[in-house]
Structure formats: structure tokens, C-alpha cells
Amino acid sequence: MTEGAVPGAAAFRETGIMIAKPPSSMAGSIAISTGDAIIDADHAAFEVLIDEASTADDARLGTALARLRRHLVEHFEQEDVMMAETAFPAAVFHRGDHDKVLDRIDAAIADNAMGNRRAVRAFLEDELPVWFVGHVATLDAVTVHWARTGLLGF
Numbered sequence: 355m356t357e358g359a360v361p362g363a364a365a366f367r368e369t370g371i372m373i374a375k376p377p378s379s380m381a382g383s384i385a386i387s388t389g390d391a392i393i394d395a396d397h398a399a400f401e402v403l404i405d406e407a408s409t410a411d412d413a414r415l416g417t418a419l420a421r422l423r424r425h426l427v428e429h430f431e432q433e434d435v436m437m438a439e440t441a442f443p444a445a446v447f448h449r450g451d452h453d454k455v456l457d458r459i460d461a462a463i464a465d466n467a468m469g470n471r472r473a474v475r476a477f478l479e480d481e482l483p484v485w486f487v488g489h490v491a492t493l494d495a496v497t498v499h500w501a502r503t504g505l506l507g508f
């Protein structure tokens with residue numbers, strides 16, 4: 355998808371803040387680049403996993419949620435290393451946002467185990483994509499920019 359077709363892309367260029375809700379089908383649809391090839395590839399893989407979980411039938415939903423969680427834990431560890439190596443000033447805040455979303459995924463896993471699939475699907479189709487776009491456009495983008503330039507602003 356071209357940059358111009360991404361909802362909110364123009365607003366993001368103007369303000370640095372992504373304000374539009376992403377589409378529920380996300381694979382390949384969010385063209386936010388942090389500029390770090392490894393992190394961006396991880397983010398693209400995460401989009402695919404969200405799509406897989408969103409479209410999984412009830413029997414496969416638990417496995418899909420577990421894959422999502424595992425991917426995020428490994429990805430967050432990579433960002434932790436980047437923050438530690440570059441002494442990122444907002445590392446505690448950034449890690450806190452990671453912890454919050456892992457807590458939400460754990461809640462979704464618990465909801466799924468209790469058969470509350472409506473809550474799980476709402477989380478996957480609405481809350482998680484919105485969190486992802488906002489997190490990448492702000493904390494991840496600033497972290498990569500800091501690692502490359504030693505500057506917090508854009």
C-alpha cells in the first residue's frame with residue numbers, strides 16, 4: 355500500500371501523532387517505518403499475527419494468542435537491548451507500555467479460556483491495532499531516532 359493510502363498518514367507527517375484508527379485487517383496496511391530494518395520487519399510480522407488471530411476460528415484462537423504474545427516478548431527484548439545500549443532517557447516509560455499491552459494480552463488469553471470470545475475478538479480487532487499504531491508512531495519511532503542521532507525530537 356502506498357503511503358498516501360494509509361489512514362492518518364498526512365496527519366502523522368504534520369504532527370508526528372497517528373490519530374486515525376487502522377483498518378481491522380492490518381497485514382501490509384500500516385506503512386509506519388521507524389527506520390530500523392529489524393524492528394520494522396518485526397512490526398510487519400506482528401501485523402500478520404494480529405490478522406491471523408483475528409481470523410482464527412474458536413479452536414485456534416488460543417494458539418494464535420500465544421503466538422502473538424511470544425512474538426511481542428521477543429520483540430520487546432530487542433527494543434530493551436537498543437534502549438540499554440543507547441541509554442534511552444524514556445526507557446522506563448517505553449517498557450511500561452510494553453508491560454501494559456502484555457497484561458492486556460494475558461487478559462485476552464484468560465477471556466478466551468473462559469469462552470468469552472467476544473471480548474477477545476474486540477481486543478484483536480479494535481484495541482490491539484490502535485495500541486500498535488500509536489506505540490510504533492511514538493515510543494518506537496522516538497527510540498530508534500534516539501539510537502541513531504542521540505536526539506529525542508524529530
Ligand SMILES: [Fe+2]
Nearest residue numbers: 393429433494
Ligand atoms: Fe516495537
Ligand SMILES: [Fe+2]
Nearest residue numbers: 433489493494
Ligand atoms: Fe516498543
